Amino acid sequence: MTNRILFILMLVAGLTAPLFAYPVFVMDLLCFALFASAFNLLLGYAGLLSFGHAAFFGGAAYITGYVTKEWGFTPLLGILAGAGFAMVLGAAFGFLAIRRQGIYFAMVTLALAQIIYFLALQMPFTGGENGLQGIPRGHLFGLIDLNNSLAMYYFVFAIFLVGFGIIYRTINSPFGEVLQAIRENESRALSLGYDVDHFKLLAFVISATLAGLAGATKAIIFQFAALTNAHWQTSGEVILMTLVGGLGTVFGPVVGAITVGALSHELSAFGSWVQVILGTIFVVCVMVFRRGIIGEIQRLASRKQG
Numbered sequence: 001m002t003n004r005i006l007f008i009l010m011l012v013a014g015l016t017a018p019l020f021a022y023p024v025f026v027m028d029l030l031c032f033a034l035f036a037s038a039f040n041l042l043l044g045y046a047g048l049l050s051f052g053h054a055a056f057f058g059g060a061a062y063i064t065g066y067v068t069k070e071w072g073f074t075p076l077l078g079i080l081a082g083a084g085f086a087m088v089l090g091a092a093f094g095f096l097a098i099r100r101q102g103i104y105f106a107m108v109t110l111a112l113a114q115i116i117y118f119l120a121l122q123m124p125f126t127g128g129e130n131g132l133q134g135i136p137r138g139h140l141f142g143l144i145d146l147n148n149s150l151a152m153y154y155f156v157f158a159i160f161l162v163g164f165g166i167i168y169r170t171i172n173s174p175f176g177e178v179l180q181a182i183r184e185n186e187s188r189a190l191s192l193g194y195d196v197d198h199f200k201l202l203a204f205v206i207s208a209t210l211a212g213l214a215g216a217t218k219a220i221i222f223q224f225a226a227l228t229n230a231h232w233q234t235s236g237e238v239i240l241m242t243l244v245g246g247l248g249t250v251f252g253p254v255v256g257a258i259t260v261g262a263l264s265h266e267l268s269a270f271g272s273w274v275q276v277i278l279g280t281i282f283v284v285c286v287m288v289f290r291r292g293i294i295g296e297i298q299r300l301a302s303r304k305q306g
Contacts, residue, residue: 006251006294014157023153024221029261030160031218036241036253037167038210043239044248045171046203047183049106051235052093052113053211056086058230059116060212061219062126065135068220070125075138075146079159079216086212087205089116094204098197110232120230132225152221159217163210168250170206179203240278244285246292255293 017026035057042048064082067073073081097108120126127133137146146152170176178199181189190196219225228234237260245256260278267274289296 003250010251010254011161014160018150018153023149025265027153027156027221028218029258030156031214031221032238032241032261033254033257034160034163034217035211035214036238036245036257037164038207038214039238040242040247040249040253041167041170041210042203042207043242044252045176045183046179046200047186048098048200048204049239050097050109050204050207051106051232051239052109052111052116053208053238054230054232054234055093055113055116056090056208056211057215057218057234057238058120058225058227059089060086060215061225061229062120062132064216064219065132065225066125068138069132069135074140074142075136075155075220076140079213079220082216082219083209083213086215087209090205090208090212091201093208094201098200098204110235113230113232113235117227117230117232120227126225126227129227131227132219133223135219135223135225137220137223146220156217156221159213163213164254166206167210171250175199175202240282242292244282244292246294246296246298249292249294249298252292252294259293 014030017023035053039050039053042050042053060082063085064078067081068075068078093109093112096112097105100108121128125132137152139145140151140155144151144155146155178189178194181192182194182196182199186196215229218229241256241260242253243256244259245254246252263278263281264274267277270277285292291299
């Protein structure tokens with residue numbers, strides 16, 4: 001019941017957001033909300049902590065930017081190409097990383113992501129530290145001009161809903177239940193006959209693909225693929241968003257992304273102190289609201305029902 005109410009609120013807020021806020025800012029929040037939701041699928045439901053998810057987010061942005069700018073792909077095809085690249089990259093990373101557990105898994109993903117960051121810095125088509133600029137928005141289906149901010153916004157919102165819907169369906173499927181069983185007790189899941197590595201690899205690939213979908217969409221929005229999107233700090237930010245919103249909850253990453261993004265925007269006047277302030281907020285949230293914002297709301301709701 002709580003999830004249904006939250007979904008209706010999210011849908012209404014998404015449809016009306018351009019009336020109350022700058023559309024480009026809200027589109028940025030939607031991209032990070034999808035990114036955090038994709039990451040939560042891996043950590044919150046499969047129990048796999050990746051420090052390298054920025055590789056999929058940033059790598060997809062570069063691929064989308066390149067194919068739309070140099071090959072003349074439409075924005076939708078460009079975004080799909082970026083997500084496809086993230087899927088292939090996720091399969092390669094996952095095949096190597098899932099052979100390790102715990103902190104070793106996290107360190108392997110971080111090391112692999114740093115390779116992608118180095119390539120993004122050195123490859124000739126990426127623009128190096130200047131990034132890939134001048135990415136065209138183009139026309140959707142040859143009819144809708146995405147240079148119109150309102151048209152672009154609803155295109156991005158539709159992509160977010162599709163990505164979020166895939167995550168929701170995955171979580172609430174037999175596959176999602178197996179993932180949660182692996183998270184709770186991997187040895188028991190293995191003893192029940194489940195191919196644990198196979199399930200973890202699939203979860204990694206799905207998460208990577210949707211993270212790439214978010215990064216590819218962001219490149220079209222800003223017409224720019226930035227090097228910072230592939231930096232390890234972006235992986236840290238998405239972990240922060242997920243934990244603040246509520247790890248292992250459906251809507252927690254969305255709320256966390258909006259909260260952290262809005263705070264970063266409002267506190268931008270403090271310059272480099274923004275990271276210190278956000279770090280302090282993160283510590284307070286972990287100490288006081290250990291379940292995250294949505295996790296605490298659900299706990300209070302279940303207590304009242306009980």
